[in-house]
Structures are given as structure tokens and as C-alpha cells.
Amino acid sequence: MEKNYKLKVFFIFHSLLIFCLFIRFFYVQVSKGKKYFDMSMKNFTVERKIEPPRAIFCDRNNTIIADNIHKFDLIISTNKRKRYLEITNKIKEFIPDIKINKYNFSHILKRNINWEELCLIERLDIPEVYTKQDYKRVYIFKSVANLIGNLVTENRKLSSGLESFLLNKIKGKEGIEQMKVNAFGEILSRKATLNPEQNPPVQLSICMSMQNKAYELISETRIGCVLVTDLKTGEILVSASHPSVDTNNFNQDWNDHIKNRDNPLLNRVSSGLYPIGSIMKIFATLYLLENNIVDENTTVNCDGEFTLGNHTFKCWKSHGQNINLQKAISESCDIYFYTMSKKVDLIDYLNFLRKLGFQSKIDVMHNEKKGFFIEKKRYYLYEKLLTLIGQGFFQCTPLELTLMMNRFLSNSNLDLKILKNENSEMKFENNDENEKPLFSVKNIEMLGLAMKNVLQKSKGTAHYAWIINKKPDMGGKTGTAQVCRLSKEEYGLSIHKKKWERREHSLFCGYLPSDNPRYCITVVTEHDNLAKSIAIRLSKYIESIL
Template sequence: MTKGFERLSMDQRLERVRVLAVVLLLTLMGGLGYFQVLRADRYVELASRNRLRLVRLLPPRGVITDVNGAPLAVNVRTFDVKGYPMDLQKPENRKRVVELFRRKGFPLDEATLTEMVEKQYVAPYRAVSLANNLTLAQVADLVADPEFSSLLFPFPVWRRVYPAGALVSHVTGFVGEITREELESAADARYQGGDGVGKTGIEAFYEGRLRGDVGEEAVEVDSRGRRLREVSRREPARGEDLRLTLDLGAQRVAAELMGNEKGALVVLDVQDGGVKVLYSSPTFDPNPLTWGISSREWNDLLKDPARPMMDRCVSGTYPPGSTFKAVTTIAALEENVVNNHTTVYCPGYYTLGNRTFKCWKHSGHGSENLLEAIRDSCDVFFYQTGVWLGIERLLKWSAILGVGSPSGIDIPGEASGNLAGPAWKKKRFREPWYKGDTVNYSIGQGFLLMTPLQLARVYAAVANGGHLVIPHLNSRERFPRKDLRIPQSGLRSLQRGLEEVVRSGTGKRAGAFGVTVAGKTGTAQNPHGDDHAWFVGYAPVERPRFVAVALVEGGGHGSSVAAPLVGKILSYLVQHDRKGGTGP
């Protein structure tokens, strides 16, 4: 009896021990699940708070230079003030930071600080920037404050500077802070909020090359954020340098020639399409845009009626006027509509049905052949030629010569122009195409629109023997040209006419600067004011090297306003080319 009772008592105690062991095991497992699963992120954060900090090391962007090595976009050292989200998410710390910045003259409030942290947030231990582009003196003043070291730290960074300023702003473009929309569309892990990104020009087009690769530093810190040791470091990789075909000296001459006029000056190498000058007036200084301007200043710049942000060379579209007669000539010769002996009588006007189209010379030119009509820019000759040719053949050769299509230049924002034909007019105005529309097209008026760059490309093909080049700014890339297979006899007829334009015709003022020039004047109707003035020419005639286009908005006559600009810029480039001063 006694032994039975003792055995029962022992079994009960063992059962209690087993139950207690199970309870303890379940408690332990529950605790592990709670701390390692449900609260894992919190404790990783706490561990990281006491141990690890990551700092992104942004690379210096590649340097941009002109063809002779003159700097167009370089980097300078400035300082950012950074902090960690895990510290700045605490209301008391945000208040201390705001008070610190205000004491030092930096306008900041808690709402703005919170927004800055959220915009750049990636991880609680990855630093974010609170102030950018500080000088050494500004940083020294901040660091001296007792509140600074416990929450913030200075960080050296590279910032973009444009030594040539407004002179090449449409070419280089500028770097600005990446927007939320750009960050979402980039789909590139190298970018984060607060980073700089190319916005326009070369900076935008070659962003992938210029940016380089981001580095990273991991450091171990104590519970107060004090650095203990470097855990790892991956150095940033500098961006690729770009050497442009642009000649800064010639660009400066172009700016001086344009003065306060609105318009564009473009110069290309006729053989390979390298851009020597790309100057749009008025212009803007990219440096304040890179370093930061207010939203009001930005809006004022965008709303400026002079439109300084628009690159008129590649984005401005205008009726080409009589400069288009070169296209009409090529089309007519290739389609055997006219030849060197074809003559048209010009009484000063051309009658088509019940409409009368006037020649610029109201008294008329009399009987003129092709060469004389090009030399004198006789509208009546080309009116008749356009009617003989017909719109479809004129459109065909216009397209072959690149009219109505982007040239492929390596900067963003290029316009296509408008090579509108019967189908376009029917869709747009619900009207048929009339012969009068073709008459207008034959002298570069009507619905036809071109950019200065497109016109330079057409005349480069005339000068180089019928090869359509791709205008470009990157000197280290090869851009193939297209053989248009135009018979040299037809091109030579046009070339002789363009030579006569400058020798004894409407473009004489382009040939007064020491080099032989061939080219064409143009005066295009402007619905918003005075006529636009055009001149396009190439030099030297005996061995063409450069083609130049000048457009002066509302300038009036191309012969008196635009022709001297082209003559002077071509003279500068040809003379420097002979001395070996324009690069390869």
C-alpha cells in the first residue's frame, strides 16, 4: 500500500515536471518567435543604431571640354550636411536640428526637414542630405556648434560648374536634383533622392557615361554615433570625360555677332557633321540652375517671352524661305524637269489661275536660266519650276535631303520640322492641296518648317558632293554619312549658282571677309512680325570645310542682316583651321 502510494506520488511529480518543461519550451519558442520574427526589424534597427552606418560616395562627373580641350563643364568640391533617418525621425531631434540651422542663418522648418528625410529615405542607417553646396567656412561655423556633432556630420561632395556659362548653355545643358518622377522612371538603383542628374543638353544625352558609379562606405559606430572603425569601402568610379567637336573660340565669335538679336548660328564640318558652333540667342547661365534657384525664379525663366531656355538651333522651326530653293533645284534636276539651259521669263509676278504670286523684285528679272535664277533668287523661276515638278516629287526629294526628320544630333529636344503634304493638309484643314500650295513650297513658304540645323545639313550635302551627314557633338563617336547618289553634274550646277550668289548676287556681303563663300539668302514670312532673315553658306569654295547657317528672327532681309554673320564666322573658322587651331 505504501509503495503504491509512493509510486503514484512520484508519477505526479514527474508529470508536473514534464508539464513545466513543455510550458518553458513553449514560452522559449514563443519568445524566439516574437523577438526574431514579429519584432525582428525593430531589433535589427536597434542593433544597427549601435553599430553600422552606410554612406553613399557619389562619383565626380566626367569633364566636358571643347575640341581644343577648353573646359565647358567641370567639378568643384563643396560640402553637404548629412544625418541619419533613425535620428531625425525623433521629434526632439528634428527640433534641435531646425534650431541649429536657424541660428546659423539657414531657413528651415520641421515640415521641410521631415519632407527632405522622407524623400531621400532608403534605410534608417543610410545617411540623407539636409543642406547642400556649403563652403568650407559655412561648414566650419556649423561644426563649431555643440549641437552639431551629436546628430549631423559634414560630407565632401562634387558639384558641377560651367566655366563658359551662358556661352554654351544650350550645348552642355545643366545638372539638377533628380525629381520624384525622374527617380520613379529611371529604374536605376544608382539614383536616390537628392542626387544630381543631367536635365538638358550633353549632360542629359550622355548622363549614363558622365555620371560614373556610386561607391559606399560602411563604418562601425558606438551607441552615441561616434565612429569606431571602417568596416568596408567601395570607391566611386569617376564618370567618362567627353571631348566635343565644338570650338569655344568660334562659339564666342558667334555670340558677339548675334549680340542682342534673337536667332541662331550653326556651323558644321561638311565632311563628317561635327558641330563647330551651336549658338542660340538669347541664352541663359546654367550655373544657378545647377546650384539651386527658387521656384519663382524658375517660373520666371520659363515664362520669359524671349524664351532663353529654347535652343533655336535644334528646336526652333521656321519657314526656310529662299534658302529652300537649293532643295527645289536638286529635285528639279534629278527629275529632269529643268536643266542648265532652261529659261523662265520673270515680269515680277507669276499668275496661276486667278492668283498672282509676286517676285521679290517687283520690276522683274527678265529671262533667266537656272544659274541666273539661283544667283538672283528669282521667285518666278522657282514658282514655275515647282508647278512643273509637282508636290509629290518635291516632297520626295525634300525627305531624301532630311527635311521633316530629326537629324539625329546627340542632344535632346530636336524638332522634326514640318514637311506637310496633301494628306497632312486634308487631315488638318479638311481641304485639298492646290497648285498654289506647291508654288509657296517651291520658295520655302507655306506649311513648310525647318530648323537651322536641318538647313545646315542640306547644304553640307551640297558642299560635300551628295553625302547626308549626322550632326554630332561627341568627337569620339563615329557617325556614318549616307551617300544620296546624286549625280555630280546636277550638284555642280547648283554649286555654281551658289557661288554666283556671293560673287555677284544677293549674298555679296558674305564674301567680304577674306575667304571664298558659296551660299544662299532667304527672307521668310513671319506671322508675328517682321520677316526672318536667313543665310546659309559654305567655305572655302575650292575645298569646302565648313557650312554655316544664320537665322535672325524678325531681322528682315537675309542679304543685309544674316549674310555678314555667316561670312564672318566662316572666315574665323577657315583661317584658324589653316593654322591648325580647330582641333582634329
């Protein structure tokens, strides 16, 4: 009897256990079957993002500037050391320069394999070894290296120049590759479930024929930059900075770049800060005219010196008696502006420069810097003297200087553009009829004549360079910016007799044609005096191709 009772208890216990297991199996396989099936499939399949090729850069004439070419990386994926060594030893017989890792058995064996190596891997047909297709960025012209920038790392996470600034326009839609793996993480099969999509080409306003010529000319000096803009549309036609880098070999030459004293990584157009020297006299004169402080008949006497307290400020030469506004610009007389500085409210003058574009956000290039000036409640007279001739604490980028000159020459709130817009000229012309000029037309014409005389009058500061470079039809203004206080021995010395780091910067802002300005040219050369020569020769080239 007792034996039958134990059998009955044993039978009931086993029945309950089997029933519980059946209920659990039913719950897992039927009630939650879809959930656990999806979880198992996630363990069975792995998704990898496929980077899309970046959009092509081209210039205003559809000349390709930056393109993509196919490249293939050789990858191994296993978690067994013995199998890893077996595969790598086999591949090494045919591709000896693969990378071996003692601890990680899933990695890139070799980047950018050639077609022969690709065909060989396909023939070997090793499941744990596969090739990953990617794209390598190729830059066609060195002349736009600092403008376009580059992809800094192999995984394309860091970039500079327009590669970074226009990222949303050039980065396409990512694709997805689905891979089936076993319990050991080994890849069994692969297929693309979503192909990557490339964005359409990005057309810049740059003109490559002008760009290449400008870079050729600016390469004659050790450090410098060139900007050319269209005064009707605000489009940037040339943006060249020298020295620059070979963007196709950027990663390999990184150490050389960062050790280079001339800083080839810097785009001086948007990130270089310079005192603008006598080019400031254009804006200072416009301010004096607009505020009725001077007129075309106002004159001063220039004996080459201006005394303030116990300090003597010098002009670059003695200009003589009765120097009027026209001569003060064309012959670059400092004494004229020293004399007028007493009547200038410097805070009001800075606001006037901001109206022209000083310290404004231009937003057309990567890593743009803003102009610099020490602001305070009260300024001393010597600070006014230095500011009105473009020295002292005032600094701005060539990009800002070009914007200021564009607004002055077009007499409008013209903005700069780096992207080609086919309707930009039409929009500008339609708005021009109703837009109120920023300044008096008479004052703009008076300054335009003075800038024309800088080149075409015998005593103009750029007359000799204009004569020897075949007299292009243009106007402009030269500028010389001191980088340090000169010793008595250095006064009067030619620029090439001074130490390189103590030489002055030279600048030139010009326009062409002289009677109906269409193009604005800005050139800056560091510790050299070639700016006006480069600008005039570039103007002659622009004349020849138009």
C-alpha cells in the same frame, strides 16, 4: 499522496516548458543563427548610395566646358525633439541661416556650406550632425548653355541638353556608404564601403573659339541660332542659340525664364521650326536638274508678278528678261520657280528632300524635333508654288537644314556628329573612294557656282554684305521667310518699319572655301535681316584662325 502527485505534475510541466524553450533557443541561435544575425545587422546598418561626379565636358581642343566642384551639405539625424532643439540652437549661434523643421528631425540643415562652417562643425563633433560631400556642376561658357543644358534640380534627377542626351556616357558608377544606427535610428558611425567612380571626360566636336565668336555675333539680334559643321567628317563645330540662360543660376532664375517671351530655354538649333524661304531654291533646282525638267539654258521672263486664277503672286523685284538658272539662284527670282512648279510632282519632291535628310532622325542633341509638312494625296498648284520658294506649310529645324546642306555640298550620305572622333576623317576619306555620289557632279558644280555668285556678283542678294565684311572666300544662299500675310501697306516697307512680330525671319546657308568646301554655316535670325551679315563675318573669323 495527492500533494506528491501535484508536485510531480508541476515538475513535469516545468521540465517540458524549459525543454521547449531550450529547443527554441537552439533553433534561433544555432540552426537559424546566421539568418537572424544578418537580419539584426541589417537593422543595425543602413546603406546609402553615393552619387558619382558627372564626367567633364570638353571641346575638341580639350578646353573644359562643364566641370564639377566639391560642395558639402549639413545634415542632422535624430528622433528626439528635445535633442533636436538643443543641437540646432547650438549650431545657430555660429551658422544663423540653417533651416529648422518643427516636425521632421532628420533633414538637411543647410546646403553648400563654406569651408569655415565645415571646420566649425568638425570641431563641435556632434554625433547627430554630419556633412555629406557632393558635387556641384559648373558651366564655364554661356555660349553653350542651350547645347549642354543643365541639371534642373538639386538632387540631379532632371536634366536637359547634352546633360540628358549623353547621360549614359557622363554618369559614373555609384558608391555605397554604410552607417551604423541604434534602436532609435540615430547614426553611430559611417564608412564608405564602395567609392563612387567618375567616367572619363566626354570630348565634344565643338570648337570653343568658334562657338564664342558665333554667340557674340548672334547676340546682336534678339532671337537666332548658328550652326557650323565640318563637311569632311560631319562634326558639329558650332551650335549656338540666343537668347540663352545662365546655367549656374538656373534654379534661382526659373520663374524669369518661363515668363520670358523670347523663350531662352529653347535650343533653337534642334527644336526651332522655321520655313526656310529662298534656301529651298537650292534643293528645288537640284531636283529640277536631276529630273531633267530644266537645264542651265532654261530661261523665264520675270516682270515681278505671276498670276494664278484670280490671285497674283509677287516676286521681290522685277528681274527682267531671260532669267536663267544661275540668275534665278544668285538674284533669288521667285517667278522662275513659280513657272517650273507646274512640272513638279510634290510628293516625289518631298521624297527627294527626305533623301537629303528632311524629317530624318539625326540623334545628336536633346529634344530634336522633326520637320513639318502637311501630307495628302493631292496638292493644288498654289501649294507647289509656295513650297518651291520655301513658304507655305513647309518647316524644318536648323539642324535638319544643315544636314540637308551638308549632304548636298558633300554629295554623300554624310551624318552629323556631336562627339569628337579622331578617326572620323580617315573613315570618311576611305569610304569616299568607293561611295557613289548622291547626285550628278555636274549639277552640284553648277549650283556651287550659282551660290558663289550670290555673294560675288554685283546683283547677288548677299553681295553688299560680302563687300563690307572684307570679302571672305565663300558661297551661300540667302532666305527670307514670311511669318504672316502682309497687308498692302506693308509691301515694300523696310523690315524695321514693320511691327517686330510681323517682320520676316532671315536665313543664310553658306560654305567656305568657295572652290573646295570644307565648312558649312547655317544662321537663322527671327524677325530680323542679320543672318547673312552674321554668317559672312563668322566666315571671315574662321578664315583667320585656320
